[in-house]
Structure formats: C-alpha cells, structure tokens
Amino acid sequence: MTLNIDCATCGAEAELYRGGRCMHCELNVVVESLLADPNTGKIAPELVAISEAMKNMKRANSGLTWIKQAHVRGFFEQLRGHGRVTHELLDSLPPSRTRDYVRGLLVEHGALPRHDLYRDRFDEWMPGAVARLDHPDDRDVITRFIRWHILRRMNEEGATSRGTFLRSKQTVTVAIDFLTWLRARDVFLEDLSQGDLDAWQAGGPTTRGIASRFLGWAIKSKLIDPDLRLTPHRRGTSPKLDAQAQTKAIDDHIQSTDLPVRHRAIAILLLVFGQPLERLLALTWDEVTIADDLVTVRLGGTSNIELHPPLDEPFRRLCGEPHNHQTAAHPNSNWVFPGYSPGRHLEPGYIAGRLRTTLGVRAARLGTLHELTKLAPTAIIAEVLGYSPATIELHAQGSAANYASYIKARHDAAPQ
Template sequence: MATELIPLAAALKSMKRANSGMTWIRQKHVTAFLRTLAAAPAISHEIFDELPDSRTREYVRGLLIEHGVLPQRDAFLLRYDSWAAQALERVSDPQNLDVARRYIRWHHQRRMNLMDEVTRGTYLRAKQEVTVAIDLLNWLTSHDVKLSELQQSHLDVWQAEGPTTRRIAGRFLKWAINTKAAPLGLTIVPHRRGTSPRLAKPGQDQALKQVIHDNGLETRDRAAAILILFFGQQAENIARLTWDDVTITEELVTIQLGTIQIGLPDPLDKPWRELSANPGHDLTASHPNTRWVFRGASPGRHIHPGHLTTRLGKLFSTRAARLGTLHELTKLAPVAIIAETLGYSPTTIERHAIDSAAAYAQYMAAAHQQRTSQTVRASDGE
C-alpha cells in the first residue's frame, strides 16, 4: 500500500521550494496521519472518510486527487449530504422532520445531483436556507402551530423577532406552498434592494489608478481588481476562472466573462500577461498542472472567494466597487447587452439601470434649477 504514496513523495521533492514541503511533512500531526494512512489496506475515499475529520486529512486527500492516486469526486455535494443529516437532528417535531427531510432531498439534493459540479456558493446557500427553514419549523412547534395551519400573522411575528436572515425562509415557504405543505397566499417580507453602498466614480478612478500603477501589489490581486472595477464581476466568478477562459496574443488579452470574450487593452492586460508568463504552479505540490488562474490553498482548488475579497479589501470594498461599476455601465449601454456580455441576469442589470436613470434625472433637475437661478439673478442685476 505504501507504494501508492510514492507520487506524493515525488511531488514534494520536485517542488521549486522543496524544503517547505519537507518541513510540512515532518510536522508531528502530519507524520502521524501519514503513518495511519500507510497502515490501511488500500487508499480510497472510503478509507479517508473513516479516519478522524481534520484539515490534514482533507489536505492529503486533495494532494492524492491532484496527483492521480485518488479519483475526483464532488466534495461539496458530499459535505452537504453529511451536513444535512446532522441538521435534521435539530428538528424538534417528528411531523416537521418529515417536511424538512423532503425539502432537503427533493429541493436541494436533487438540484445538486443534476449539476456538473456543486460550487461553494451553492453549498453555502443551501445550508443557510435549510438552517432558516428549521428555525421556522421549530418556532412553529414551540408556539403549537402546525405548518399546514400557518397564518400570515405567525410569519410576521417570527420574522420581526429575529435577524434579517429570516427573510431567506421565503424560498422554503414557496416550496412548502407548491407541495401543499403550507397554505396559499403566505409571504415573507423580502430584502429591500438598493441599500448597499456603492463606490462612487471618483473612488473607482482612484482605486483603478492604484491597481494599474502600484507595483507593490501582487499580480493576481491586480488582475482580479481590474475585473471588478471595469466589469463588475463577482469574486466567486473571478475565483473560478481557468486559463481556458483567457486568450493571450501579442495584440490583445481576452477573457470569457459572459457569452462574449472581453478584450483588455493596455495597461489593463499587463497583470494577465505577467500571470501567463509566470503562473507559479511549481511553488508547491498542490497545483502541479492546475488550470485555475487564481489557485487556492487547498490542492487542486481555486482560491476561496472570501479570501479573495479579503485580499482586495486593502484597496476597496469589492461589493461597493462592483455595484458602482454596474451603476456606471448602465449609463453607457443597453441592459440586454451588458447582461449578456458580463454574465448577469437582465433583471439584475435592469435594476441598476433604473437606479442610474433616477440618479441622472436628479442631476438634470439640479442642473436645470441652477441654470434657472442664474438666469433669475442675471435678470435682477439688469
């Protein structure tokens, strides 16, 4: 069995900085784990699952997947299945337990099983939706209310008593109504859109100037920042970019964002050319042949979107910058074109367009009032 670990040892020795790999493997907890693994009759995902859960276990598993010892598998789907089984233990009423189990199985797990790959965002949203649904069901139990007898007044009280995340129960409520588990006509007060701050145009220009001209920034941070400041891309979408999405020629760098390849003119293309010339995949054994542009800490994985936003946070708020960019873009092009080009839904872009139009209308009204006042003062002077 130990021969199956040979590719891992060879990979560690072939690293550009092999000493760091050997330092990691000599740590007591890593050495102990590898000894336990070497004593197993065979290496498989099932064997890994039987070992105590730890970061070391999952990191070694990732290394073995990346180097072809273990087959690929949908990690987030498996993690969700395991999490859901534990979440169901929190449901206090047997009748509601059946509802929650059906909601998990037929709404979330069924949808995940149809996906080519379950993303981290899908995994986290599904967890949050189930958590809030269970909170609602347990609240109903504590107030002697059956889901089939739920009234709008109950929902209003439950939502008012808790955090704003309770609005997410609207997704569970819609499912419950469609499956006849809850009465018709019930609603959850939705999140009021448009309350998040936007990075104004001067702030965007200053951030972009720093990204382009500050050589002290890491190349990957500069490349990601350009996609947010110029094209309003979400961190999750940026993190999932591969080199298959990027085309680099002597004349132009293009990136596939939505349905169209977007060209990056000089100087926006410089960070991407630098990354292409020196991706740095040989620095560790975690990403020997990766296609991820923004590789992560875990073997074979892209960067965590939250880690990406944290890195860029020293420059600007990624959310505020993204919303500010979309706000400005809707002044320049039709909604349908922006949505198709950048990979957004038309509804999302239309909402920003409405906000832009309102702001522009206010500007025009203020300008008209100023011109009128100037005319009046001039008349009075004459």
C-alpha cells in the same frame, strides 16, 4: 581540508540537509518512510501518486515543511495501513483540512476521480444543523426539505458551486430558525397562520424572508395552507460604490506596490467588469491571451475583452511569474489564480477577506454593474460579460443609463 558538498545519495552538488543528503533526497526518504505500510513496506497504489509528486517537487523544502507537521504525519499514519485509498475511506475519517488537502492531491494526480467538494462540505455540515432542532417532528420536516428540495437542486446542478453551497446553508439555517421560532410559540406547522408569518417577518432582520423558500416547498408538499404568503428576501438593497469611489479604487489597485500582483489583477477585473468572484477566480489561461501589443480576457461571454495599459500590467506579470507552481499541489495548473488546495483556484471567501482592507467586493461589483449600464445596451453588456439580460436590465433600471466613457478613455485623458 576540503568541504564535501556532494549529496551522498544522488551525488549532486547542493546544500546538504541531513546525513549527507541534499534536501530532495531527504524528502524522498521521509515520504517513503511515512507513506509505506510499516508491516509490509508497500505503499498503497493511490499514495504512490502522492509519493511521486512530492519527490518531483521543485521546492523540496516546502514538501519537507508540510509533511513533517504532526497533524500531517498523523493523517498519513491512518492511511498507510490500507491496501487501497478511496473516497469512501477518506469520508470515514474525521473532517480536517489535511484530509481535504490530501484528497485534492489524490484527485489532481489522477489517483482518485473528481469529487464534489462543496457537496461534501454540505453533507458534513447538515447533521449538526438538523440536530439543533429539539423536536423530532421538526427534525423530520427539515430532513425531508433538505432531501427533496436542497439536495435535488444540487444533483441537478452537477458539481456543486460555492454559491449553491452558501445559498443552501443559508436556506436551511433560516428554515431551522423558523421552525424553532414556531415551536417556542407553541404553533404546529400545519396550524400556521398568516398572522404567524407576519409576526415572524416583522420581528427580525430582512433575511427572515429567506424562509419563503422553505414555505414554498411546504405548500407544494401540502404541509401548510396554500394561501399563506411571506415577502421574499429582497436583493439589490446592498450598498454600491459610486463612480468617484470606483475611479479611486481602480487607480489605487493599478498603482499599488503593497498588494500582491494577483490580488491587484483580481481587483481590476472586479472593479472594471463587475464579475462575481467565483467566476472571476475560475479563469484559465485558455481565456487570457498575452501578446506583445495586447492582453485580452474572456469573461463568461462570447467576446474577448481588451485590457489596455495600465490595466494589463498585473496580467503580464502573472504570466511571467506563475504562482503556486513549485509544489505538488499544482503540477500542471492552467488556473490564472491557482489556490492553496490541490488542483483548485483561489477561494472566493479568502480573496474577499484579503481585499477587504482596500474595497468591499460586493459593493464594488454592484457599483460596476450599475455604471456599466450607462455604456451600452443591456443585451450587449450581458453577452460580453456572461450575465443574463434580466440581471443587467435590473441594474440598468437602477442607474441613470446615460452614456459614459470607458475606463481606457479616462486613463488616456489623464495627465501623464
């Protein structure tokens, strides 16, 4: 007896999945049936882009696993009856990871224009936050603050960054807490006194100083006495990795066999160059050069920085073994660290969580900047690493600012 292993649909010799079809042909059948309008048999023009992308996936099994999940099927059943799929239609559906992922696929494959992801997230978060205020007057004030201060700054920025999104949420949250605190003390905003502000600041964590952002707007809007003052939340008090701990952390991540290679690469850039995760994760292969004798990277500044052995090893491996390129999410990705959402790099929050077992991201970055100010004049460091001179100067003031050797020299001198 001869075993037939030829696909009944495409004729390819392959492992058969169902009905005599190979996995790729089965994926084609499932995609067609799920994305087509059951009444007309037609697929909306925008969904055709997803259909074609999934049919051409290198890893058909990943596509089948994803599209057969109940929540994914349910979502496409909501979409497929519409003649056109737009951002407005997606916005009208309940927020979910599946909605965001499908939107990302549509954008990545050119079916929809680019969308401001973090602005959308803020817009979805905002109504629930405002609703925490019981009194309509407080809700009116915070709504005006959001419209004329928070959203205006987002509009000026263009595409909202993750940092702006988190800062905006924190600013609004503290302002809401402040108004709630005043209401509990039976104090109207227009009657706010310096004594009230002093009591607010003394009675809670240092983050209460973030209310200064709201108070600044309230003064400009002539809602409160212009002479009132609140000590702003002070940055720069976070713990830093000292030089010894940094050295150990660098060695651990260079030598680790447990961490994924891209996590090691990210940790090295963080520990050696003190880059914010958001900027670091946005690296593209246009900014990283892999040559036989040298690896260079450009980190927001104007200069290419050399990564000598053993710092270069993770980047050589990443170049030779690209991640997340086998699915429809990243058909032509140029990200060094492509993420799980279509067309986007890895999320800083995700990476911070994954690295938490080996190092604290903020402490590592601040410690590195503290030590880097011992290497060269602040203006040079700022230019090379893409920081403002004022930022580097603050770190220089907090360090001994004595000359120290660069990481390459330390490794060159280490026993082999």
